Amino acid sequence: MATKTVTFEIRRQANPDAPAVWERFDLEMRPGMNVTSALMEIAANPVTADGKPTTPVTYDSNCLEEICGSCSMRINGKARMACSALVEHLDQPIKLEPLSKFPLVRDLQVDRSVLFENLKKVKAWIPIDGTYDLGAGPRILPQEQEMNYPLSNCISCTCCMEVCPQFNESTGYVGAATIAQVKLFNNHPTGKVLKAERLRALMGDGGIQECGYALNCVEACPKNLPLDTAISDIGRDAMVQKVKDVLLR
Ligand code: SF4
Ligand code: SF4
Ligand code: FES
Numbered sequence: 001m002a003t004k005t006v007t008f009e010i011r012r013q014a015n016p017d018a019p020a021v022w023e024r025f026d027l028e029m030r031p032g033m034n035v036t037s038a039l040m041e042i043a044a045n046p047v048t049a050d051g052k053p054t055t056p057v058t059y060d061s062n063c064l065e066e067i068c069g070s071c072s073m074r075i076n077g078k079a080r081m082a083c084s085a086l087v088e089h090l091d092q093p094i095k096l097e098p099l100s101k102f103p104l105v106r107d108l109q110v111d112r113s114v115l116f117e118n119l120k121k122v123k124a125w126i127p128i129d130g131t132y133d134l135g136a137g138p139r140i141l142p143q144e145q146e147m148n149y150p151l152s153n154c155i156s157c158t159c160c161m162e163v164c165p166q167f168n169e170s171t172g173y174v175g176a177a178t179i180a181q182v183k184l185f186n187n188h189p190t191g192k193v194l195k196a197e198r199l200r201a202l203m204g205d206g207g208i209q210e211c212g213y214a215l216n217c218v219e220a221c222p223k224n225l226p227l228d229t230a231i232s233d234i235g236r237d238a239m240v241q242k243v244k245d246v247l248l249r
Pocket of ligand 1: 163164165166167175176210211212213214215216217218231
C-alpha cells in the first residue's frame with residue numbers, strides 16, 4: 001500500500017531578533033498522528049523537504065493530553081493545542097506558527113508569563129495558612145460545585161488571549177482567563193474573603209471594562225470554559241463593588 005505524506009510548513013526564528021524563515025518538512029502519515037508527535041519526528045531527523053539538514057524545532061509540550069496547557073501555537077492560523085490537533089483533520093500543508101501576542105523565545109516557543117502575572121494581580125488562590133491542620137473545609141453545595149467545576153478546567157493555555165482583539169500592549173487588558181479565575185475564587189466560601197480585592201484589581205486600566213464582549217475567547221477555549229457568563233458576572237460584581245467603595249468612602 002502506498003504511504004501517504006504529510007507536509008508541514010514551520011515558521012522558524014532562532015531568537016527574538018533573528019529573521020523569521022519558513023521551513024518545509026515531509027513526513028510519513030501515521031494513524032493518530034498529531035502535531036506534537038510530528039514535531040517529535042522532525043526532532044529525531046531534522047531534515048527539510050528539500051534534503052537540507054536543520055535544527056530540531058523548539059516548542060513547548062508536557063502532558064500530551066490537553067491538560068498542561070503548554071503546547072498552544074497557531075496551527076493553520078488558528079490558536080489551539082498541538083497535542084490534540086490530529087493531522088488527519090488538518091488541511092495541508094499544515095502551517096505552524098508561534099502565538100503572536102506573546103514574546104517569542106524561539107521557533108514555536110513563546111513566553112506566556114503575562115497570564116501568571118495577571119493571576120497574581122487578582123490573587124487567584126484560596127488564602128489559607130497551611131502550616132497546621134485546619135480540619136475539614138467548608139461545605140459546598142452540589143449546585144455550586146457544578147457551576148465552579150467548568151471554571152476550574154482552565155489549563156492556562158492563553159488561546160483566549162491570543163484571539164482577543166483587546167489583549168494588546170495599548171490596553172494592557174488582563175484577558176478572559178484571569179476574569180474566569182476571579183469568578184472561580186470569588187465563588188469559593190474561603191476564597192471569597194479576597195473578593196473585594198480581586199474585583200478592585202479588575203477595575204481601571206487593563207481591567208474588565210476593556211472587554212469588547214466580541215466573545216472570540218469563547219470560541220477559542222479548548223476546555224469550553226463559560227467565559228461569556230464569567231465576564232458578564234464579574235463585570236456586574238465589579239460595578240457593585242465600585243458603588244460600595246464610593247458609598248463607604
Ligand atoms: S469577549 Fe472579546 S474582548 Fe472580551 S475577553 Fe473575550 S475575546 Fe476579549
Ligand atoms: S480560559 Fe480557556 S483558552 Fe483561556 S487560558 Fe483557560 S483554557 Fe485556555
Ligand atoms: S502538551 Fe499539555 S496541553 Fe498539549
